[in-house]
Amino acid sequence: MYIWRFPYFTGVAIAISSAVLVVCTALLEIRVRVRSQIIRGICSAGVLLALFACPVLFIQAIEPVLAAARAHRSYIDRGPEPGWSAAALVLLVLVSSHFLFPRRPLSSRTFRWRSAFAALVVGFVVMNAVNWCSPGWCERFGFPFPYQWWSDGIIEMNGENLTAGWSLVAAIADVVVLIAASAALVVFYRRASARAAAQASSR
Numbered sequence: 001m002y003i004w005r006f007p008y009f010t011g012v013a014i015a016i017s018s019a020v021l022v023v024c025t026a027l028l029e030i031r032v033r034v035r036s037q038i039i040r041g042i043c044s045a046g047v048l049l050a051l052f053a054c055p056v057l058f059i060q061a062i063e064p065v066l067a068a069a070r071a072h073r074s075y076i077d078r079g080p081e082p083g084w085s086a087a088a089l090v091l092l093v094l095v096s097s098h099f100l101f102p103r104r105p106l107s108s109r110t111f112r113w114r115s116a117f118a119a120l121v122v123g124f125v126v127m128n129a130v131n132w133c134s135p136g137w138c139e140r141f142g143f144p145f146p147y148q149w150w151s152d153g154i155i156e157m158n159g160e161n162l163t164a165g166w167s168l169v170a171a172i173a174d175v176v177v178l179i180a181a182s183a184a185l186v187v188f189y190r191r192a193s194a195r196a197a198a199q200a201s202s203r
């Protein structure tokens with residue numbers, strides 16, 4: 001079951017995590033900019049509520065599909081786990097951006113850099129969740145290195161199916177690519193902050 005080239009449940013979880021990430025990022029930015037303790041508390045509560053809403057939103061989103069399956073006397077065993085995974089992804093991005101891109105007193109662009117980092121991570125997840133082959137006929141997941149593949153054109157050699165498999169090395173290599181891209185973003189951010197500080201001190 002696919003949404004375009006995304007496995008249905010994976011695609012729903014990614015959509016929810018992306019929406020919740022946008023909401024949480026906006027709330028945290030508002031929390032930093034305002035001075036009212038009441039509004040800051042509301043923003044913090046909103047972030048927590050959005051994170052805990054992920055599994056609920058996931059169940060609500062897939063319920064029509066589950067109901068349609070039940071109507072055809074078919075049962076799909078799918079709990080809220082992908083929703084919790086979406087919440088974990090959002091939390092990971094928020095915490096990582098906080099530590100990787102600390103707010104600088106002389107830099108007003110921290111929000112842009114954190115947003116760029118969030119877009120990088122979400123883009124990486126999307127690229128690794130999409131099926132780069134033809135759904136129903138074959139599967140190839142992984143970017144830039146395929147970590148899982150399958151094809152209905154079965155080719156066996158010495159009892160080994162060469163058209164299906166997975167690679168832990170490729171999965172690790174994909175993560176290394178994300179880490180390298182994130183590290184480059186951090187370096188650019190710190191250089192930009194250092195230039196801003198130098199210009200401010202020379203005035």
